[in-house]
Amino acid sequence: KNEVEQSPQNLTAQEGEFITINCSYSVGISALHWLQQHPGGGIVSLFMLSSGKKKHGRLIATINIQEKHSSLHITASHPRDSAVYICAVKGGSQGNLIFGKGTKLSVKP
Amino acid sequence: DAGVIQSPRHEVTEMGQEVTLRCKLISGHNSLFWYRQTMMRGLELLIYFNNNVPIDDSGMPEDRFSAKMPNASFSTLKIQPSEPRDSAVYFCASSLKGAGEKLFFGSGTQLSVL
Numbered sequence A: 001k002n003e004v005e006q007s008p009q010n011l012t013a014q015e016g017e018f019i020t021i022n023c024s025y026s027v028g029i030s031a032l033h034w035l036q037q038h039p040g041g042g043i044v045s046l047f048m049l050s051s052g053k054k055k056h057g058r059l060i061a062t063i064n065i066q067e068k069h070s071s072l073h074i075t076a077s078h079p080r081d082s083a084v085y086i087c088a089v090k091g092g093s094q095g096n097l098i099f100g101k102g103t104k105l106s107v108k109p
Numbered sequence B: 001d002a003g004v005i006q007s008p009r010h011e012v013t014e015m016g017q018e019v020t021l022r023c024k025l026i027s028g029h030n031s032l033f034w035y036r037q038t039m040m041r042g043l044e045l046l047i048y049f050n051n052n053v054p055i056d057d058s059g060m061p062e063d064r065f066s067a068k069m070p071n072a073s074f075s076t077l078k079i080q081p082s083e084p085r086d087s088a089v090y091f092c093a094s095s096l097k098g099a100g101e102k103l104f105f106g107s108g109t110q111l112s113v114l
Helices: none
Strands: A004-007 A010-014 A019-025 A031-037 A043-049 A052-056 A059-064 A069-074 A083-090 A097-099 A103-108 B005-007 B010-013 B019-024 B031-038 B042-050 B053-056 B065-071 B074-079 B088-095 B109-113
Touching: A004 A083, A010 A019, A019 A031, A019 A083, A019 A103, A031 A069, A043 A052, A043 A059, A043 A069, A069 A083, A083 B042, A097 B042, B005 B088, B010 B019, B019 B088, B019 B109, B031 B074, B042 B065, B042 B074, B053 B065, B074 B088
Parallel strands: A010 A103, B010 B109
Antiparallel strands: A004 A019, A019 A069, A031 A043, A031 A083, A052 A059, A059 A069, A083 A097, A083 A103, B005 B019, B019 B074, B031 B042, B031 B088, B042 B053, B065 B074, B088 B109
């Protein structure tokens, strides 16, 4: 079993829909990252959180430490949100990030 | 700041050749990460430096791979000799301190070893 599991693997939505991507992990963590990788390949850090909730524009990230689960929500989705969203958790080692396999999101106009 | 800068963007080489990938960190960042991304395995940490010192190199596949930080702002990842299974996208990322801080990624180097 992978230490970081994302669901769904692939997601197709219509423009304007509310989107949720889930991340579950099995190890103790001190931080969780949500990354966005566009079709061109570049990776951008969206959020880094260790508790509660963070919001940036139409994006919201939540984490439940007890349940070892995080969600990334996108409100009023837009075709430019089409990308791969990657969850990564920081374990004990200062440098060690364990990555999920990613969720490929396609938003149709 | 221009962000994390990687070069080259694309590299095509023949098996057995030496490959050198380069990375310039964001000024003031103390941590440097080299990652490899493949379709099969996703993103994997190769090596992590903090203050120019390698802290975790457990992800370096084998002796053919080596990484250096000759100064606080620059790093190289060298593969010698290269093999077809090394074909992947190699990302460099930096942060203020460790993986508990926001990461800033370079645009990656697409490596193809024929």
